[in-house]
Amino acid sequence: MLDAPKISHARFITFEGGEGVGKSTQVKRLLQNLQRHSIEAIRTREPGGTPKAEAIRSFILQGRSESWGPGGEAVLFAAARLDHVNQLIAPNLRNGTWVLSDRFHDSTRAYQGLTGGVDDKLIAGLEALALDGHTPDLTIVLDMDPDAAFKRVAERAVEDGLQVSGDRFEKEEIEWHKRLRDGFLRIAKDNPERCVVISAAQPEETLEAAIWKAASQRFPELLAGSQA
Ligand SMILES: Nc1ncnc2c1ncn2[C@@H]1O[C@H](COP(=O)(O)OP(=O)(O)OP(=O)(O)O)[C@@H](O)[C@H]1O
Numbered sequence: 397m398l399d400a401p402k403i404s405h406a407r408f409i410t411f412e413g414g415e416g417v418g419k420s421t422q423v424k425r426l427l428q429n430l431q432r433h434s435i436e437a438i439r440t441r442e443p444g445g446t447p448k449a450e451a452i453r454s455f456i457l458q459g460r461s462e463s464w465g466p467g468g469e470a471v472l473f474a475a476a477r478l479d480h481v482n483q484l485i486a487p488n489l490r491n492g493t494w495v496l497s498d499r500f501h502d503s504t505r506a507y508q509g510l511t512g513g514v515d516d517k518l519i520a521g522l523e524a525l526a527l528d529g530h531t532p533d534l535t536i537v538l539d540m541d542p543d544a545a546f547k548r549v550a551e552r553a554v555e556d557g558l559q560v561s562g563d564r565f566e567k568e569e570i571e572w573h574k575r576l577r578d579g580f581l582r583i584a585k586d587n588p589e590r591c592v593v594i595s596a597a598q599p600e601e602t603l604e605a606a607i608w609k610a611a612s613q614r615f616p617e618l619l620a621g622s623q624a
């Protein structure tokens with residue numbers, strides 16, 4: 397016999413922003429906070445989240461698609477997203493499990509569209525295909541000066557014993573990353589019903605509390621019962 401489906405009020409939350417602003421750290425912290433509130437939730441990332449999308453991730457981040465240009469890379473990110481939505485995001489939401497994603501469609505808008513110069517109409521067409529209506533319920537945009545964020549990335553590389561060589565996009569000039577930051581802020585301004593901008597230039601714990609506050613304001617069910 398099939399398991400009875402859970403009553404579904406599952407939410408889809410995405411984290412966006414430039415390199416090293418603390419998205420992965422805060423996705424993990426929000427996941428723990430939700431689980432403390434007995435909310436079933438998973439975390440995932442883009443590009444990635446499924447075997448096929450992870451294969452596309454490796455291809456892009458190794459720089460193998462760089463010569464395809466921003467338009468070609470937008471198509472690859474969309475293909476990865478299509479599989480991610482179909483195989484992981486949509487089934488979990490349907491089953492009542494909250495989904496937290498480290499990057500999603502706003503990264504294509506910001507990196508390939510607003511910073512890379514890919515036409516809005518192409519970005520919108522790819523988005524319609526890949527999302528199939530699965531627009532996030534809440535997007536946390538973590539914002540900070542890219543110079544300061546890169547210091548974090550460099551420290552992380554040293555901690556991990558890696559060379560600070562940077563992947564495909566980390567290698568871009570600092571001016572490019574400043575335009576990227578402006579791109580994310582513009583997306584947030586244009587989508588106030590979905591996006592909340594939070595300064596990432598604060599300690600992990602206070603940032604975590606600010607994200608919890610934003611999520612609780614958006615989803616009052618989080619305030620019912622216990623406290624984070
Ligand atoms: N609020 C914070 N203050 C100081 N350091 C932080 C903070 N949040 C994360 N870090 C550190 O900064 C580095 C980058 O953090 P994290 O990997 O979470 O960022 P990210 O936005 O996911 O990065 P990327 O875009 O490269 O995947 C890590 O070493 C992490 O420990």
Ligand SMILES: Cc1cn([C@H]2C[C@H](O)[C@@H](COP(=O)(O)O)O2)c(=O)[nH]c1=O
Nearest residue numbers: 442443473499500503504507508565566
């Ligand atoms: C989803 C998505 C990602 N990117 C870029 C942004 C980052 O440079 C990498 C992903 O690496 P991370 O360590 O997981 O942040 O890919 C992009 O350009 N477009 C996208 O749609």
